[in-house]
Amino acid sequence: MITSVTDSDSQSFSNNQQSNNSHSQKVNPTSQLEAFDSVRQNALFKKLEQKRFSGQVHLNFEQGKPWTLLLHLGRIVYGTGGNSSTRRWKRNIESHLQNIQTELSLDSFGNCSELANICWEYATLLLLVENQEIGREEANQIIQEILSEIFFDFHQLQYKSCKLQTQYSLSTQLALIKPKEVIFRAWTNWQKWEDAGLAEFSPSDFPIIQNPEKLKQETSPKTHQILSKLLDGQRSIRDIARITKRDMVTIASSIKPYLVSGIIELQTIDDLPRPSFAVPQKSPPVTPQPATFNAEPPLIACVDDSPAICQTMEKIITKAGYRFLGINDGVRALASLLRHKPDFIFLDLVMPVINGYEVCSKLRRIPDFRDIPIIILTGNDGVVDRFRAKLIGSTDFISKPVEVGVVLEMLEKHINVK
Secondary structure: EEEEEEEHHHHHHHHHHHHOOOOOOOOOOOOOEEEHHHHHHHHHHHHHHHHOOOEEEEEEOOOOOOOEEEOOOOOEEEEEEOOOOOHHHHHHHEEEEEOOOOOOOOOHHOOOOOOHHOOOHHHHHHHHHHHOOOHHHHHHHHHHHHHHHHHHHOOOOOEEEEEEOOOOOOOOOOOEEEEHHHHHHHHHHHHHHHHHHOOOOOOOOEEEEOOOOHHHHHHHHHHHHHHHOOEEEOOOHHHHHHOOOOOOOHHHHHHHHHHOOOOEEEEEEOOOOOOOOOOOOOOOOOOOOOOOOOOOOOEEEOOOHHHHHHHHHHHHHHHHOOOOOEEOOOOOHHHHHHHHOOOOOEEOOOOOOOHHEEEEEEEHHHHHHOOOOEEEOOOOHHHHHHHHHHHHHOOOOEOOOOOHHHHHHHHOOOOOOO
């Protein structure tokens, strides 16, 4: 069943709380669209807590995609949605799962898994806990951090409507979090952000250098080198804060003068694709085709900054009857791949300047490379690497040092040669 929460439901509590919350933005009763600040958040979720609501809360705002919060008896279980739900998940999961070494099979949910279709992030956390990859306490912490980001972002959105859905409720809860605790934590972070004069900026946006020469003139060589590496348009302010282990207010405040002067610009980048949970289907039998003697063998590319790895791969691949393209420069990899258009790509994960994640992500945005098998090569065979590789669209994953049998198995598995 789906019901709507009227504006008057949340407004009644907001009016009672305004005098007790001097730091919150005043609610203008004549405005059709108002900021979804802590007062309005409290009004809505206190009412749901009093009703001991179980189900999904769908929130719509003037800006961006809708949001969904999963509740059980009025407590928050999980939250997702907005313009960067996959990036939010990826950032927070990587903060906790760096030492996990067991492979996570995303396909284990299957098409029939209702929970994975409603909220794949929460379903994956459940799977990690069930497989004893992480404990419930650590999963709870991940959920708390994700919710803090979500409720922080609410402060910058104009509220439109809310719908409640009770058709599906969670049978398993990793955490039951009081809404007021999440709201207060997010409000505290928002106040720091607002007090630093950053209210007009979103920490989910990506800083990118617009005027490199001017930045070089106005910064020391060391600062310029650091900024050039971090502000490449591939990381949001939140991502940079995680990488540098600093809070996002410090990061944003340090680049604010360059934002104001136009040397650096904040851009909104599309979200990463969500993982696929489809059960692999058996391929239909292939009817043998007459041999074509003038067709060239498939071209197999290997992008790796190690000449030794490329030489090893060349021996394996050419001996198996394929053509080979070796690329040792990650920076020039995209241009070379676009020029030669290989049928299959082995891609090193760790390379200087640009890594395999970035190369793979950019390739998947190009129509000619959307269906090309891309196999990630790495020396660190961990669940985080595998999960990230799945997120950015890789086809499969093998570990270094490469083995002849594994390489040939990948070729046979993902390319059809007759």
